[in-house]
Amino acid sequence: MRGRKSDCVDAKKRITRRDLLGGAAAAAAFTIVPRHVLGGAGNTAPSEKVNVAIIGTGGQGIVNMKQLFNEPDARIAALCDINELSDYSMFYYGGTAGLKPAVELVRKQQGQACPTYRDYNKMLDSEDIDAVLIATPDHSHAVIALAAIAKGKHVYCEKPLCRTVYETRVVTEAARKAGVATQLGNFGHSSEDIRLACEWIWDGAIGDVHDVHAWTNTGARRWTSLTDRPKETPPVPAGFDWQRWLEPVPARPYHPDYAPVRWRAWWQFGSGTIGDFACHHLDPAFWALKLDQSTSFSVEASSYGTTDETCPAASLIYFNFPARAGMGPVRITWYEGGLMPPRPAQLEEGRSLGDNGILFVGTKGVIFGEGWSRSPRIIPESKMRAYRKPPKTLPRVKGHHRDWLNACRGKGRASNHFGYSGPLTEFTLMGNAALRAGKKLDFDWKNMKVTNVPDANKYVKPQYREGWNI
Template sequence: MARLHRRQFLKRSAALASLAYCAQIVPSRGETAQSKLNIAAIGVGGRGRANLDGVKDENIVALCDVDANNLAEAAKLFPRAKLYRDFRRMLDEMGNSIDAVVVSTPDHTHAPAAAAAMKLGKHCYCEKPLTHCVYEARYLAELAAEKKVVTQIGTQIHAGDNYRRVVEWVQAGVIGPIQEVHVWCAASYSGGDTPKDTPPVPPYLDWDLWLGPAPYRPYHPAYVPFRWRGWKDFGSGALGDFFCHYSDLAFWALGLKYPTSVEAEGPPPHPDSTPPWLIVRYEFPARGELPPVRLTWYDGGKRPPIQAEVKLPDWASGVLFVGEKGMILADYGRRLLWPEEKFAGFQPPPETIPPSIGHHREWVEACKTGGTTTCHFGYSGPLTEAALLGMVAFRVGQKINWDPVNLKAINCPEADIWIKKPYREGWSL
């Protein structure tokens, strides 16, 4: 379940792996301070370790990972937590002892893990992208609303002050009405050709559980650790990894939700691998008095031509809002108005969005108080849907006209197989 990208774990011994099965002491609800949540973590390596760090002040009562080395390392930090390889067993056995669940698995197991937790009424923090296919994103958003649980997606950049100031500039009309946005990211993930050799599965890895709902294939180190992002059965390339981070700024500032059409440009589709680069063009409808918006995504080193045309700074990744009065260029930590000479002496609008208490802390406090979060599944579900619709358009090779109510590409019935994927026997939502 883990991100599995630390090479040193590959050298761990089978003896260390056996620690994963050792029984640990779990505090009962009677022993738990009322001010702390009982949290279970599904996936504890890579991003899972970072997410654990974000909630470490709560009671970490269970750790789950298909990699025994990851479990053993996490158990050193949380020795009272009970250890599991299969999250289904963990939830079956510990459902009454858990308040909330953190999901940090590879993309293809986000939805089954998050859905299983929420069905039990558990609050859920899930890494981005929220899911691996469009249908899953809608399902999780609706399930969260039905169960009235507190949710948050792992777009931690959302908690930074820079994004808040950009949102204020946009919404204050500093550059006027905006109908054009460009979002680009230098990252590139592509698996290449499918491996033909079948090396043995490492003793610390439960390969069948790692595959989860994905179609069976033999183990290969080309898939784990981390390189799963380059394979369509597990990830969605750079689009899946970064759209929810960068385009989050546009969705937040402009109140975007569901696109009306999506068109993708890229290299010829590989049957098994994700594309090394993509350009995806989205059209969003008017929202009240706000005009329609064209948002274009670029990854794998592709850039918007306007960056060179108007001599913008040579940022490898960024978000560009094009308004009637000028432009705003931003990334995770920077922002500027363009052309600079036009905005000389600029006085920013009042700060109306308060500082974040922290992305993880925001979720934890909302779980305790019955409050809400800024990146709950009702917001991050549509954000994820948009990201994954770019991959749908790429796979079908044509512009799709999107019906968000019925989750249908109106003009392209062959898109159905990419909108909702089949699960391997034994796995379901």
């Protein structure tokens, strides 16, 4: 992140606002006036709301904003994007996205428009902002998150946390040192289902897990034909600040194959299908198998369609973890672009694996789950019905955004805080390093270093344009 005088935190203002939200002393000082006098009967007082700024008002930014509308103590205080309006009708978001439709949604929901910005640093100078939600392309996650953390703002970031392992580590450490509330956007982590899967595995429901298979057959459909930089240089659409969108990576001419949506296909901007989906689908394995207790692992990959510029159309990625935390070695295989694991013999005839899912293979059985940490079941179903479920030992949460807002208010730590989801992101992104290196990589996780192929370390730490660094 470029050093700027404006990046300095105004400690007095920050402490005052955070004490108001999360500190007992400040809360006591502000209970002289009853809540209903300020907020209206049944409503949350304005002084008790978490003022959230949305950075990135594309499809996913608007999806998140609508989730926050459902929380009575959340207020959208500002919006920031470099794009006024784009047509998203061809993608799953539908409709339009950008600053214009986003601010109209705020006006409709909150009764008045909120301020809009194109420069997130200027926006972060507002003392009315307690927290930010980042839903920009992967390449800008790190610099935006670090700018927000430097100003003491709480951070919710869409997955993956960053585009590369190095960026992820830096952001994770910055958040830890600052003590801000954080949450990654893989919403399945807040579900009942992922907790059940962990508790069953820890209970020994399927014995010792030695293999995991996880897959998706969706993301790469958007970019299977993209292999090299487009030669055409069409004009930048009106209302789209292309140069600011590029920050902090090296410049190149605008093309619609890059933005507003297909950026995931390009190593310069995105992290491909595994970056898009693995933080969802591999989260149950990361948690249940305590992979964060490892200090090293190996990863190798094969793919179709990988180039120096673009992510693959299809790939197989193999992670090998040694024994750790009382658990034996485990091999984790990631499938994407139509590739699928072998059908387990335990799966009844007529049941489909589906386009997204996960399989835990143990010495005594198999657990099959859907994507996004959903619906874990021991297979066959007769074995699931016969299983005596253990007591529920993991804390439950009431929603992904709710969990983060509680943390912003000083009510504990969100379960998917960066201290957990940062290592989850690093683990998955090493798959991309193996794809690009074309070799098996031995990764010293603690020291963030590929030990057997030194040249592959260039895929661990990104290249920024001149004048930018973190």
